[in-house]
Amino acid sequence: MKYSGLMLDFGGVILKTPFEMHRLVEKKLNFKENTLNWYGPFDPKSDLLWLKMQANKISEQDYWREKSRLIGNLIGKRWTLRDYMTCCYHGFQESDIIRKEAREAIIKVKESGLSVGILTNEIEYFHGKEWMDALDILKNVEYLVDGSRTKVLKPNYRAYQFAIESSGLNANEIIFIDDQIRNVNGAKKSRLHAIYFDVTEPVQAFKIALDLLGVC
Template identity: 35%
Template sequence: MAKRALLLDLGGTVFRSGAELMADLGEACPATRAVTARRGPLGPEHDALWDAMIAEEITERDYWARRSDEVGAALGRDWPIQEFMHTLWGLSDDLVRPEAAALVDAARAAGHPVGALTNDLRAFHGDGAMSTHPLIATFDVLVDGSDTGVLKPDPRAYAIAVDALGLPASEIVFVDDMPWNIAGARRAGMIALELDLRNPGEVFGRAAVELGLDRSTR
């Protein structure tokens, strides 16, 4: 097998998704439960706004801006989205998916370059804890659309990551939780694997296989 690289989305892939953390928010702040009951495929109530996002009628940033406004209203707060995100991701010390961390460690140990391709790290989190998480510091490459101004699934976003990793797109294993980002990666020629929020750990085993890693690393 040719040398391959691992390229990961961050929020929802390496880190627990906002949809998962909204459940924690509802538990911590009962006033928000009418909002947090609608959390994509994971909530007890139908989330029409999520459906609109998946249908690409609104952007992911639009979705979370609306949720930020709704949660802020429930709490009587008029806040910027970064404050909402700091609150959401500050509810738990267990933000990293263990399967993602294990895959990153195994890939690096086997000599595979590891990178992140994210749209919103700085836009959503600023210099907060997620942006400075020690796992991110171990990555060889970090491409943040907040800084480049080019967001997935724009082909240029994948091209920037390909150039930074220094390998052909066909040798890059990419994992993301949003279908349009997966479609964009496939059009770019990557080996693209979609994470299912209802079973998030499963995709990392498939990524390990694509990287030629031992099954015990999955």
């Protein structure tokens, strides 16, 4: 099968996870190192709420809202999810928050004349348009389909259809990468070639995708 495009999730795949930002966040908030001691997929046993989300007992938004509340409590404030995301990702260099593997893959695919775009659930909801507009990485993709605007979230079938239509390709021509199993399964139902992104091994999924695309 010849593939002509790469479609990426944003948070976790392109943007580093909040877990990977713990040390920088601790410095920013003047916390002692390891104050933030829950690590989601990096150490599931350290994070019972993460396990609950993976079991589909709570939503991803519910998970991050609770983490936002807990960190806000540590500084005596009532933090919203947006407050926590702002703390994690605003005020840092782009190289601190964006995976180098993602940047390299996007550039290689683009330079090879293939399609590259993003299908994300809530980048604008989490971060705001002004922050998005300042990111160079987003200027290198052909399309960005965001559930914040479409009001349709993965793994809903329609979310993938919006992105497929935006790509201008057939579904079976596209390689899709996401760090949530339920979203990978949803993509497969939409006939995308879906690859699970293991955030603990960020090189692997990109290598598989680039090999399938014939990009060196």
